[in-house]
Ligand SMILES: O=P(O)(O)OC[C@H]1O[C@H](OP(=O)(O)OP(=O)(O)O)[C@H](O)[C@@H]1O
Ligand code: HPA
């Protein structure tokens with residue numbers, strides 16, 4: 001959670017907005033699979049990719065849905081050498097995946113691109129789709145809907161809650 005602190009701007013995404021953007025992603029991908037245009041399966045990068053992947057699978061009538069769990073952590077010693085590393089905690093079904101041909105891999109966003117870089121190294125022929133993308137990670141994604149600047153932190157609806165705010169008049 002400390003990652004969001006240095007960011008200049010906040011981009012707040014409601015459930016409604018996420019639903020609209022994930023639908024837009026699905027429609028853009030419709031008929032773009034290899035051969036006859038169909039996709040073999042949807043694979044969500046957990047956890048953030050799960051809600052968008054469900055919406056994409058529903059829109060495109062894809063019943064085969066699997067997950068890949070990627071965890072990223074800080075490695076290295078001091079601040080100068082510290083790097084973000086990504087590791088696969090749980091792999092999807094090997095028989096379903098093959099080399100990735102016809103598989104739609106979905107995540108909520110690409111930021112540095114580390115997560116997608118790792119998954120791409122495992123399934124080079126899959127199609128990588130994100131709802132949101134920051135410039136550093138853009139080259140790792142094949143399709144995305146909305147681009148935001150690198151200094152923007154995206155706040156997803158599952159990380160937020162409604163709360164009381166003071167009226168405009170009446171704040172001391
Ligand atoms: O392009 P990157 O710099 O790798 O960052 C993007 C990834 O970071 C977030 O996941 P996170 O690892 O925080 O886990 P979560 O999906 O379980 O929240 C997000 O959901 C992406 O998967
Ligand atoms: O901007 C972001 N928002 C939420 N999670 C993230 N993980 C990496 N970047 C982000």
Ligand SMILES: [Mg+2]
Pocket residue numbers: 045046047048049107
């Ligand atoms: Mg994630």
